[in-house]
Amino acid sequence: MIILAFFLFAGICLYVLFSLFWPLLTGGAAYTPTPSLKISLAMEMAKVGPQDAFYDLGCGTGTVLAQAMKRGANVVGVEVEPLRWLICKLRVRTARVILGNMFKVPLDDATVVFLFQYPYVNKRIKEKLGRELKPGARVVSYAWEIDGWKPTKMIQDLYLYTVGRTENA
Numbered sequence: 097m098i099i100l101a102f103f104l105f106a107g108i109c110l111y112v113l114f115s116l117f118w119p120l121l122t123g124g125a126a127y128t129p130t131p132s133l134k135i136s137l138a139m140e141m142a143k144v145g146p147q148d149a150f151y152d153l154g155c156g157t158g159t160v161l162a163q164a165m166k167r168g169a170n171v172v173g174v175e176v177e178p179l180r181w182l183i184c185k186l187r188v189r190t191a192r193v194i195l196g197n198m199f200k201v202p203l204d205d206a207t208v209v210f211l212f213q214y215p216y217v218n219k220r221i222k223e224k225l226g227r228e229l230k231p232g233a234r235v236v237s238y239a240w241e242i243d244g245w246k247p248t249k250m251i252q253d254l255y256l257y258t259v260g261r262t263e264n265a
Contacts, residue, residue, distance in 0.1 A: 135163045141256045142234045151206040153198040158184035174198045203228040212238040231260025
């Protein structure tokens with residue numbers, strides 16, 4: 097019985113450790129929750145409202161999606177790690193939450209995209225954003241700039257970009 101408990105505990109610990117780094121192995125960033133004050137500021141910067149299709153790429157446990165839903169946006173989250181995806185599905189039950197790779201999810205209807213990724217991920221996702229988002233769509237990146245794009249607005253470590261501006265093609 098003690099051996100079974102040990103292996104169960106060890107298995108749970110390994111899964112938790114693995115889940116922290118699984119997004120890194122699939123090209124994304126490790127999990128770090130976005131502080132609620134930053135979420136509120138990001139929502140204000142992007143003027144998120146009922147007219148928006150709001151995407152959170154790497155939505156984690158759904159904290160950002162929940163705030164966008166409170167503002168009336170139609171939200172879509174993308175999460176690659178199954179446990180966080182499940183927590184997100186339970187937190188924002190009426191949202192569309194995709195278990196999958198953010199690089200493979202179409203963004204053609206998105207009006208606002210939220211990112212909290214590492215610089216090398218932002219560099220990779222920039223091409224997809226420029227190719228799939230319509231002019232006027234807003235991208236908010238927390239903590240890291242999108243290299244080569246000029247922010248429309250910056251507050252602290254939040255960067256707002258508008259797609260279709262000449263420097264953000």
